[in-house]
Amino acid sequence: MSSSAAAAVRVDAESRAIVVAGLGALTGLIGGLIVFAGRLVGLAEGALPVGSFAALVAGIVGIPVFAITYVRADRRRGVEAGVPRRSRLRRAIDVVGLTLTACGMVMLLIATLFSIAQLAFRYLEIDAFAAAVLTAGAVAASTYALSLLASDITTQRVATLLAMFLAAGTLSSMLSAEDELWWQNNFSALGMRQVSGSYAFNVTVILSGLVLITLSGYLTRDLRVRSLSYAVPARGVGIVRSLLIVVGVAFMGVGAVPVDVSQLLHNIFSIGLIIAFVALIAACPALIAGLPRAFVAASAVFVAGMALIVVLWVPFGYYNLTAVELLAVVVVFTWLVLFTRNVSTGQLPGGDASLDV
Numbered sequence: 098m099s100s101s102a103a104a105a106v107r108v109d110a111e112s113r114a115i116v117v118a119g120l121g122a123l124t125g126l127i128g129g130l131i132v133f134a135g136r137l138v139g140l141a142e143g144a145l146p147v148g149s150f151a152a153l154v155a156g157i158v159g160i161p162v163f164a165i166t167y168v169r170a171d172r173r174r175g176v177e178a179g180v181p182r183r184s185r186l187r188r189a190i191d192v193v194g195l196t197l198t199a200c201g202m203v204m205l206l207i208a209t210l211f212s213i214a215q216l217a218f219r220y221l222e223i224d225a226f227a228a229a230v231l232t233a234g235a236v237a238a239s240t241y242a243l244s245l246l247a248s249d250i251t252t253q254r255v256a257t258l259l260a261m262f263l264a265a266g267t268l269s270s271m272l273s274a275e276d277e278l279w280w281q282n283n284f285s286a287l288g289m290r291q292v293s294g295s296y297a298f299n300v301t302v303i304l305s306g307l308v309l310i311t312l313s314g315y316l317t318r319d320l321r322v323r324s325l326s327y328a329v330p331a332r333g334v335g336i337v338r339s340l341l342i343v344v345g346v347a348f349m350g351v352g353a354v355p356v357d358v359s360q361l362l363h364n365i366f367s368i369g370l371i372i373a374f375v376a377l378i379a380a381c382p383a384l385i386a387g388l389p390r391a392f393v394a395a396s397a398v399f400v401a402g403m404a405l406i407v408v409l410w411v412p413f414g415y416y417n418l419t420a421v422e423l424l425a426v427v428v429v430f431t432w433l434v435l436f437t438r439n440v441s442t443g444q445l446p447g448g449d450a451s452l453d454v
Contacts, residue, residue, distance in 0.1 A: 106173075110166075110170075110244070110245060110248035110249065111245070113166065113244055113248070114240075114241045114244035114245045114248070115241070117162050117240045117241070117244050118237040118238070118240050118241035118244070119237070120158075120240070121155075121158045121159075121162070121233075121236040121237050121239070121240035121241075122233040122234070122236060122237035123233070124154065124158055124236060125151065125154050125155075125158075125229070125232040125233035125234075125235065125236035125237070126229050126230065126232065126233035127229075128150075128154055128229075128232065129147075129150065129151075129225070129228050129229025129230070129231075129232040129233065130225060130226070130229045132145070132150060133147075133150075133224075133225035133228040133229060134225050135225065136225065137222040137223065137224060138222060138223060138225075138228050139215060139220075139221065139222055139223075140211050140212075140214050140215040140218065140221060140223075140231075141208070141211045141212040141214070141215035142215055143222075146211070146215075147211060147223070147228045147231050147232060148207060148208050148210070148211025148212060148214075148215070149208065149211075150228075150232060151207050151211065151231065151232040151235040151236060152203075152204040152205075152207040152208045152211075152235075153204070154232060154236050155200075155203055155204060155207055155235060155236045155239040155240070156200045156201070156203070156204040158236055158239075158240055159199070159200040159203060159239055159240055159243045160196055160197075160200050162240050162243050162244055162247070163195070163196045163199050163200060163243045163244070163246070163247045164192055164196045164247075166243075166244050166247035166248050167191075167192060167195060167196065167247040167248075167250060168192060169248075170247060170248045170249065170250065171188075171191075171250070183314060187314060190307060190310055190311060191311045191314065193307065194304060194307030194308045194310065194311050195247075195250065195255070195258075195308060195311060197304050197307075198258060198259065198262045198304050198305075198307075198308050199243055199246060199247070199258060199262075200243065201262060201266065201300075201301070201304065202258065202261060202262045202265060203239040203242065203243060205262075205265040205266065205269055206239075206265070207235050207239060208269075209265075209269075211235075246258075250315075251315070251441065252312065252315040252316055252318075252319050252437045252440075252441045253434075253437050253438055253441055255308065255311060255312045255315055255437075256312060256433055256434045256436075256437040257434060258308070259305060259308045259309065259312060259430070259433075260430045260431075260433070260434055262301070262304070262305065262308070263301060263302075263305045263426070263430065266297065266298065266300075266301030266302075266304075266305075267284075267287075267298065267301060269297060270287045270295075270297050270298035270301070271287065273297070274287060280417075280419045281417065281419070282418070282419065283417075283418040283419050283422060284419060284422045284423070285351075285355070285356040285363060285367070286356070288302070288351075288352065288355040288356065289355055289356060289357040295355065298352075299352040299353070299355060300352065301352070302348055302349070302351050302352030303348070303349050303352035303353055305348050305352075306344075306345040306346065306347070306348030306349030306350075306351075306352065307345065307349065308345075309341055309342075309344055309345030309348055310341070310342055310345035310346070312341060312345075312433075312437075313337075313338045313341035313342050313345065314338075316337065316338070316341065316436075316437060316440065316441075317334055317335075317337070317338045319437075319440050319441040320334045320337065320385065320440055321334060323387075323440060323441075332384070333380075333381075333383070333384025333385050333386075334384075334385075336380070336384055337377065337380075337381060337384060337385065340373050340376060340377040340380075341377065343369065343373040344370055344373045344374055344377070347366045347367070347369045347370035347373060348366075348370060350362070350363075350365075350366030350369075351363065351366045351367055351370060354366065371425065374429045375400065375403055378396055378399050378400055378403070378429065378432050379396070379400050381396060381436065382396050382397075385440065388439060388440070389439060392435065392436070392439045395432075395435065396432065399428055399429075399431075399432045402428055403425060403428055403429075406421055406424045406425055406428070407421065
């Protein structure tokens with residue numbers, strides 16, 4: 098795409114984002130005036146506070162905004178790049194996974210910001226007009242951001258969105274858990290049916306699996322473009338994609354089958370998830386030619402770190418299974434973000450790595 102055409106696309110995306118932000122603000126304002134009419138409401142406390150309502154409206158409005166914008170942008174990118182279109186099933190998975198994850202992310206962010214504001218302004222209650230204006234502002238900001246995000250989805254953004262969504266959803270479940278000592282068991286305890294917030298935790302994990310499958314497609318495209326552009330062997334691309342899909346399916350299984358439904362099946366998904374991720378981290382430097390030496394060395398450190406995490410649990414018993422799971426998730430998603438950045442920078446690190454791996 099020429100620079101002038103790219104600039105026109107950016108201007109069009111910005112204009113569309115402003116329009117949908119205005120429509121979102123209008124929706125939030127009208128909805129707030131109706132819902133909050135005749136009463137005083139808190140920012141994050143009481144029956145249907147402003148934060149909860151604003152997050153709900155932002156999510157409802159954001160779904161069509163993100164989905165439509167993403168489909169249009171994805172179709173445009175496919176035509177410009179001249180690449181074959183993905184199957185309908187793959188496109189549907191991409192749209193559903195990214196849309197729900199992005200909208201869930203803004204809902205969590207809005208609810209968190211209003212909760213923080215409530216802590217700053219304790220016992221504050223506002224009237225219907227002020228509540229409606231705050232709702233309008235939150236919905237406008239979220240729809241604006243979602244429209245811009247959907248108009249230019251890249252591999253790096255998908256990986257970053259996935260990591261942020263998983264962290265935010267897990268943290269929200271941890272904070273809302275009625276059992277203050279849940280961490281003495283493991284993270285799977287958050288997904289048990291009788292635990293408060295289990296639904297949110299399981300949905301977060303399932304959506305994360307869907308987005309990982311989407312990420313596999315984006316990453317595959319980047320790796321193949323990189324291979325064609327720089328005559329780098331692409332023999333390991335299919336294996337990387339398959340491992341990411343296995344990880345995504347395992348993630349979905351962990352969320353869909355809570356430990357109190359079937360501990361055996363839940364553990365199979367969990368173990369498969371760990372094995373596939375470790376295999377991915379360990380194999381990528383050998384499978385993907387031309388990776389920077391710094392990243393190859395970092396991958397070795399990540400694998401060693403995973404081994405150390407497990408060893409400190411068994412046999413040393415330094416911490417419990419919850420700490421193992423938390424540290425492992427941090428390690429693998431940090432590596433995943435670094436990996437997507439290193440393969441989608443658009444250029445090879447001249448002379449920094451051997452191309453005959």
